[in-house]
Amino acid sequence: MIDYRAARLRMVDYQIARRGLTELAVLEAMQAVPREKFVPAALRDRAYDDTALPIAHDQTISQPYIVALMAWAAELDRSHRVLEIGTGSGYAAAVMARLAGRVVTIERIASLADSARARLKKLGLTNIDVISGDGSSGCEAEAPFDAILSAAGSRTVPPAWKEQLAIGGRLIMPLGPFGDQQLVKIVRTGKTEYAQKTLVAVRFVPLLGGTG
Ligand code: SAH
Numbered sequence: 001m002i003d004y005r006a007a008r009l010r011m012v013d014y015q016i017a018r019r020g021l022t023e024l025a026v027l028e029a030m031q032a033v034p035r036e037k038f039v040p041a042a043l044r045d046r047a048y049d050d051t052a053l054p055i056a057h058d059q060t061i062s063q064p065y066i067v068a069l070m071a072w073a074a075e076l077d078r079s080h081r082v083l084e085i086g087t088g089s090g091y092a093a094a095v096m097a098r099l100a101g102r103v104v105t106i107e108r109i110a111s112l113a114d115s116a117r118a119r120l121k122k123l124g125l126t127n128i129d130v131i132s133g134d135g136s137s138g139c140e141a142e143a144p145f146d147a148i149l150s151a152a153g154s155r156t157v158p159p160a161w162k163e164q165l166a167i168g169g170r171l172i173m174p175l176g177p178f179g180d181q182q183l184v185k186i187v188r189t190g191k192t193e194y195a196q197k198t199l200v201a202v203r204f205v206p207l208l209g210g211t212g
Helices: 004-019 024-032 041-046 064-073 091-097 110-122 159-163
Strands: 081-085 102-107 128-132 145-150 165-175 181-188 194-202
Touching: 004 024, 004 064, 024 064, 024 091, 064 091, 064 165, 064 181, 064 194, 081 091, 091 102, 091 110, 091 128, 102 110, 110 128, 159 165
Parallel strands: 081 102, 081 145, 102 128, 145 165
Antiparallel strands: 165 181, 181 194
């Protein structure tokens, strides 16, 4: 029987803090979310491995370090409204919900959205809305967002995401062709001005649908 709490502490220490990501709120959020509850039962013992893992429908739950890095780069605080594209297991949404005020997350595979919604409810996370649908055009009804995070990679930045950012808001997403993606941070610095920087090379599943 694995001591998941201890495994989680080691994950936060070795995979995140020792890689230089030491912001306390992010480390606490990563320590608070039980990743073993977001992976398929057969992979539970590998929940704290330093890697992405397969979930249903050929999708993946992101590597813990990448989830932490995205949450950190998004500069979240309790007053913020966040949009996530690609709910998957709901793990990243759960981490962000501990740092932000409200999280809206969109998943195109209905059965993944349904199980994530049930899982998050069971964990008592009430500030997350899971929407089943195509997130490539964002969520106009809930915009603007202080941060938008995509868990699916795209060759170009979907225009709706830039439009739905608040001024000063951050968009964190994997950008580039499959196999050559970079995690980028795009800050909306003015009504029509954006600043972009590259964080790290990554490998995410592709964004499908509309503008993906
Ligand atoms: N954040 C997730 C990672 C899921 S992987 C986690 O922590 O588990 C990325 C997800 O993006 C997949 O579930 C995939 O179905 C979804 N996806 C891909 N294109 C999408 C789109 N256009 N709209 C919404 N979800 C999309």
